[in-house]
Amino acid sequence: MTSQEHGNGTAPRSRPRGTAFLLAQVGAHAAARFAERVGVLGVAPSDVGLLRMISTRPGRSQQSLAEELGVVPSRVVTLVDGLERKGLVERRRNPRDRRNYALHLTEEGSRVMAGMREVGAAHEDDICAALDEPQREQLAALLEAVAVQQGLTEGVHPGYRR
């Protein structure tokens, strides 16, 4: 379980960059390219997760978003402020409990969400351009295995995490 085991005859190809470094490198690159793309739609990467979560389960409270994302509530305030200012999200008061808001996408917000799906597909094709379809599935499966073993929450980018 400890470090490098050079035994077993085969150590022909020294790995110049470790797998973990490659993961971080390629991952950061993918994130940066995605940021460029969604930037065209007028949103930041941190907005994207929020929009998707609100779209998936409309009426959510800011608190529930903060919990799932692993961020402090005040940050959700800032993010929702931005989305509201851009007219993508609406805060609706709940008459039963006037402490919390029910968050909903506006029509414009839904349009942007649709745009993001297109952007996501183009992004996917761009990043995986070096791989054919079986290779892409192989890569996805390997990453999925790592993600599960590392305890990553499905669909939540660690960039939110404290």
Next chain:
Amino acid sequence: MTSQEHGNGTAPRSRPRGTAFLLAQVGAHAAARFAERVGVLGVAPSDVGLLRMISTRPGRSQQSLAEELGVVPSRVVTLVDGLERKGLVERRRNPRDRRNYALHLTEEGSRVMAGMREVGAAHEDDICAALDEPQREQLAALLEAVAVQQGLTEGVHPGYRR
């Protein structure tokens, strides 16, 4: 947890997010874990690349580091300031051309570099814990192909990039 009569999440683990998202997610996670580990050695992830580059080619100028990393020279000043304050790096004046510095690791800097290699190996084992050796090589090969096609510079984390 608030009311949630929504179709409760039996997430089909087929392909929830795209491969590109998985890359960004797992990559950011790997980077965060690495930051934790090197933090124990008293350095930040941004220090690591610098130390390695100076270690590989001692006597480099700050300018050359800035170019290779794709950052503005003033940022290298800040980074080297930090490393010098920690006693890991030394700025030596070049008598031939007194405009630039020749950067060298101190003895302590070399010790930290050695520590980073151990940390790197442990990190690698941690991140790839879900995979056996053939799978790790497969993953590395796929990532390598993506990295090359995307034009990523070997060993340079895009986190430096503008």
Next chain:
DNA sequence: TATTGTTATACTCTATAACTATA
């Protein structure tokens, strides 16, 4: 004039903690 490095400044992102309104 060009190059290397530095300083001064400002901007973005995010967390902490105190606060308001409601329950």
Next chain:
DNA sequence: TATAGTTATAGAGTATAACAATA
């Protein structure tokens, strides 16, 4: 008292641009 959300503030990280020293 407890909870949802907000505001005020501060810190880290990084870029831009003006600057000094040297060539």
